[in-house]
Amino acid sequence: xxxxxxxxxxxxxxxxxxxxxxxxxxxxxxxxxxxxxxVVLVGAMxxxxxxxPEDPLQLAIGFIxxxxxxxxxxxxxxxxxxxxxxxxxxx
Amino acid sequence: xxxxLLVDASYFVVAVLFILGLKAMASPVTAxxxxxxxxxxxxxxxxxxxxxxxxxxxxxxxLAIVIGGVAAWWSGKVVKMTDMPQMVAIYNGMGGGAAxxxxxxxxxxxxxxxxxxxxxxxxxxxxxxxSFSGSCVAFAKLxxxxxxxxxLPAQNAVNIVLALVTVLVGVGIVVSGDPTPTQIITFFxxxxxxxxxxxxxxxxxxxxxxxxxxxAFTGLAVGFEGYVLGIPALIIAGIVVGAAVRC
Numbered sequence: 345x346x347x348x349x350x351x352x353x354x355x356x357x358x359x360x361x362x363x364x365x366x367x368x369x370x371x372x373x374x375x376x377x378x379x380x381x382x383v384v385l386v387g388a389m390x391x392x393x394x395x396x397p398e399d400p401l402q403l404a405i406g407f408i409x410x411x412x413x414x415x416x417x418x419x420x421x422x423x424x425x426x427x428x429x430x431x432x433x434x435x
Numbered sequence: 436x437x438x439x440l441l442v443d444a445s446y447f448v449v450a451v452l453f454i455l456g457l458k459a460m461a462s463p464v465t466a467x468x469x470x471x472x473x474x475x476x477x478x479x480x481x482x483x484x485x486x487x488x489x490x491x492x493x494x495x496x497x498l499a500i501v502i503g504g505v506a507a508w509w510s511g512k513v514v515k516m517t518d519m520p521q522m523v524a525i526y527n528g529m530g531g532g533a534a535x536x537x538x539x540x541x542x543x544x545x546x547x548x549x550x551x552x553x554x555x556x557x558x559x560x561x562x563x564x565x566s567f568s569g570s571c572v573a574f575a576k577l578x579x580x581x582x583x584x585x586x587l588p589a590q591n592a593v594n595i596v597l598a599l600v601t602v603l604v605g606v607g608i609v610v611s612g613d614p615t616p617t618q619i620i621t622f623f624x625x626x627x628x629x630x631x632x633x634x635x636x637x638x639x640x641x642x643x644x645x646x647x648x649x650x651a652f653t654g655l656a657v658g659f660e661g662y663v664l665g666i667p668a669l670i671i672a673g674i675v676v677g678a679a680v681r682c
Contacts, residue, residue: 347662347670354658354671357454358678365461371643375523376460377676378650380453380473382526384533384657384673385500386446386484387664391540392499393490402543403492407499409536414503416530416653417481421474422511423522428460428467430516 379420385413452476521577528570534563559659568630
């Protein structure tokens with residue numbers, strides 16, 4: 345039941361955080377939020393960490409999950425950082 | 436016990452850093468600080484996860500992080516500024532794929548019990564898989580690998596029927612409680628096809644809206660799988676992003 349409150353409060357937070365954002369920041373902010381959900385890497389690490397070491401199928405799925413999660417986090421960071429760097433120079 | 440407390444306390448700090456980081460990114464003055472805060476949060480989250488009690492397969496985990504992290508870091512560094520949107524699309528798709536793979540592994544382990552857990556795991560898998568395959572199509576279109584807008588005859592009817600069938604198979608998984616491998620595989624194949632089919636007819640000019648939508652999809656998928664795994668930091672990060680969509 346507590347999770348329901350977390351869902352609700354997080355949804356309001358997300359909505360409020362991006363309210364009244366200047367148009368020029370829309371793309372970097374989307375890229376930044378893309379980076380933040382890269383935290384899926386943590387979930388992927390946990391499931392691979394609890395996969396049966398004797399079961400190649402489980403290990404393979406978990407391995408793919410961690411590769412994809414790490415790519416989301418690393419790629420999301422680099423791209424956002426480059427966008428924002430360009431942005432600050434212009435101003 | 437202490438390790439568990441350390442991990443949980445760190446995840447709490449990470450959730451705060453993510454929200455503060457996103458908030459800072461919403462203003463031109465603080466935007467660069469924002470991504471750095473969120474970045475610190477991500478590094479802390481990743482490191483501390485190694486101390487989760489009962490973890491094994493550390494070699495594979497590190498190898499996978501290095502492969503995915505280095506490949507994405509490098510591709511993000513060398514890409515031209517004008518090609519940024521498709522990179523955001525593909526990284527986002529990978530996040531969705533990761534969420535779907537988490538669900539797949541939980542089903543393969545037989546680790547999902549109860550209607551609420553199964554429903555959210557299945558829903559996260561569907562949304563994540565659609566975001567994955569849809570984002571791949573969006574990437575291909577923006578990258579110029581796929582120039583034609585493909586439109587099936589009776590596209591809308593096909594979309595609706597395919598979506599309904601996929602949801603029905605998903606309901607079957609939830610109702611059965613202990614799904615067979617055939618059910619799981621059918622469900623993932625249908626979800627992936629659905630992502631492709633709904634993205635194919637969309638032209639390049641409308642892609643930013645699609646990417647923004649899939650970004651929110653991945654966020655929701657991450658949030659749902661976070662609930663299944665019992666990690667509130669994933670729920671918070673995922674749902675905040677899922678609700679932060681502006682088309």
